[in-house]
Amino acid sequence: MPSMSSTQQTAGRRRRAGSARPGLVAGIAVSALVLAACGGTTGEESGGSSSSADDGTISVFGAFATPLEEPWDGAIHAALTAAADDGEIEYQHVDDLGTADEMERALRDIIATEDPDVIIGDAFAAEEAVREVAAEFPDTAFAFGSGGAEQAPNFSVFDNWLQDPAYLAGMLAGGLTKTGTIGVVGAMPIPEVNRIVNAFTAGAQEQNPAARVTVSFINSFFDPATAKQAAEAAIAGGADVLFAERDGVIAAAEENKLPVFGMMVDQQEQAPEYVVSSLIWDMRPTVDAVVGAVADGSYQASNLAEYSFMKNKGSSLAPINTGTAFPIPAELTAKVEERQAAILDGSVVTPVDENEPAGSTTVGE
């Protein structure tokens, strides 16, 4: 069965890019545009079986607003790839659908040519467009990263609810700081960043009530050089433990020989002696829930948030690094593990606070 191949995808994008700059003569500049069109989109097929209709494997299409290299969509893609490798789904994807218009057209293309059982992606930048398409095709299950509510009958929402590991990492940070100041560098004050930063701060202050947490926003999802400078500024301001909500901070921690916490995947490899642990988002439980419901016919629009909670294995704290250049007190680790157990058995629920961290500056003095 012919699938939506990368050529079809890139052809679509090539037309768009070409039409934006008509009459371009220089051959090299044209090839620049062609390559620009290809750059973000690979859309290769993965998954074992060749046809979804024949053997009943659920077909899933990923439609991502950012390049897969962005950690958020990267986490979704990783879970879908893993599910495909396990033979649970048949998986194709397209990424870098940066505008609402691109996202909408891609979704319509996907449904027209592939008609997958499930489409998974992120809707933040294209919320209205995605919901509109979903309403038009009620037989396709949509599960999208979104700050909004689910929409009957077929549009489910999920988000990276990392408050549990953020709280635990905060406790570790509170226990590790000697100056009493912890530096956080985040993207921008939006709810999904705020709740992680706030949970981290709450954890730090439970462990160390006098701790100050400085929060810097770089107003970009990708500007690691500036994120590093923000971390340097935090260090100049007295911080001796860092939380890398964004890329770039770990480099500053390593250079200054300070403990740091990573984000989204276990980032210990990036600075083996300084990354204490990382907040990990695992989309697999969310994927399994959607695919399972579609497979047994019980799928309906729902809020999939809880599948990202730690007690449902949707998020976790990476194993605490035992090879750090500085000691991590055993009683601190024990206390964090105790809290983790309490979160896992449901006896403690980490509070969620999506308010902007006070003035984007120093919280809790």
Place this chain on the structure above:
Amino acid sequence: MDFPVVAVLAATLTIATPLVFGALGALLGERTGVLNLGIEGTLYAGAFIGFLVAARTGSLALATLAAVVAGALAGALMALLAVTLGVNQHVAGIGITLLLVAACDFTNRQLFGGGQQTVTEKFGRLFAGGGIVAQYPMTFVAFLVLAPAVWWVLRSTGAGLRLTAVGENPEAADTAGISVARTRWTALVVGGALMGLGGSFLTLSVLGTFTLDIVSGRGWICIALVIFGRWKVVPVVLGALLFGLFDALQLQLAITPAFGSIPNELLIALPYLVVIAALAVRGRGVRYPGAYLTAYRRA
């Protein structure tokens, strides 16, 4: 908490370093009359190729050299299009930026896609703990070697005079026996090499990794700095320092309690506002190089 003045000044130099490389690279081309909007892509290519070679060979010397060569090739491509073929400079430059960014992203995905970020060797800071002078080697190169060298070449050498002559009045230069094409090619290739080196500063000095969007518009800031500096080395370098200072300042002020009530967005915009304001003031009545944006053909 005392305000960490020394740290802000040290950060100023670090932030300004890639801007000095990029802006002086752009300045060389513009002095001959060619605006190279391929700068953003050339910085990107320098950053990526430097990272790639460092990841594959582990040699920072080779990686730096590769970034320089990549930048020079990007400059040569611009020269081919804008000088030899006489293509519109804006279109050629933006085309090169699109080409290089996409080619690097594509290659990055093919080679390093998925999962963990690859971390390479990187330059350490010299004089670590030394306050303002605790900087990466390339920062010293930028301010103590490159800037004085470009200043001297433009001001006091035959090559510098030929460069300016070609940019001001290519017909006259041609009549005087100066090859307009060769001069512009040289300026663009050398300028591209500087841009490549500046891009590699981000990966090989600052981060030790490559991520998408790593240049984040620094190339466009360089273009503004060259106009701000009126195609003169000293004001361009001062402009880079001014931008660096305000960027460093806003990052520090954002976490300084006394400034907590200022909206974060305003602070982040500060360095850009300063550059725009400076351009608005200094850019008035600015005299562009005589042959700016003009391809040269013998009548």
